[in-house]
Amino acid sequence: MFSHIMLGANDIQQSKKFYDATLGALGYEPGVIDEKGRCFYFTASGVFALSKPIDGQPACHGNGTTIGFAAKTPDLADAWHAAGLANGGTDCEDPPGLREGAGRKLYLAYLRDPSGNKVCALHSVK
16 A cells, blocks of 8 residues: 655664664664665565755654554564663553454554654454
8 A cells, every 4th residue: 555654763773773673673774875865665565765855954743644654463562662662762541451442453563763653553353
């Protein structure tokens, strides 16, 4: 459905450290910095990117916005969460665990990245 997601980041290197760790826990390669100082994570299904805002204003989180990353297992969601906490992320929402709603069971883990963006690792339980 999506080709790419780009998040604003105030400190690209700090955010790269966070996302290299969290996305690395899910099996993705470290991000690549381009000539404009943006960081890209390329996958077979799309691109995740970090950039300082073009308008020169500080990056800020979107109230009500969450970016979710697929986790193949609950253990990988937990590893994602632990890697994020160890690399500049902060807890938000409930602790990682199973949640039910709309007829689905999901294992979710939430964090805020170094710029305050809310991110999540999600495993859909069959």
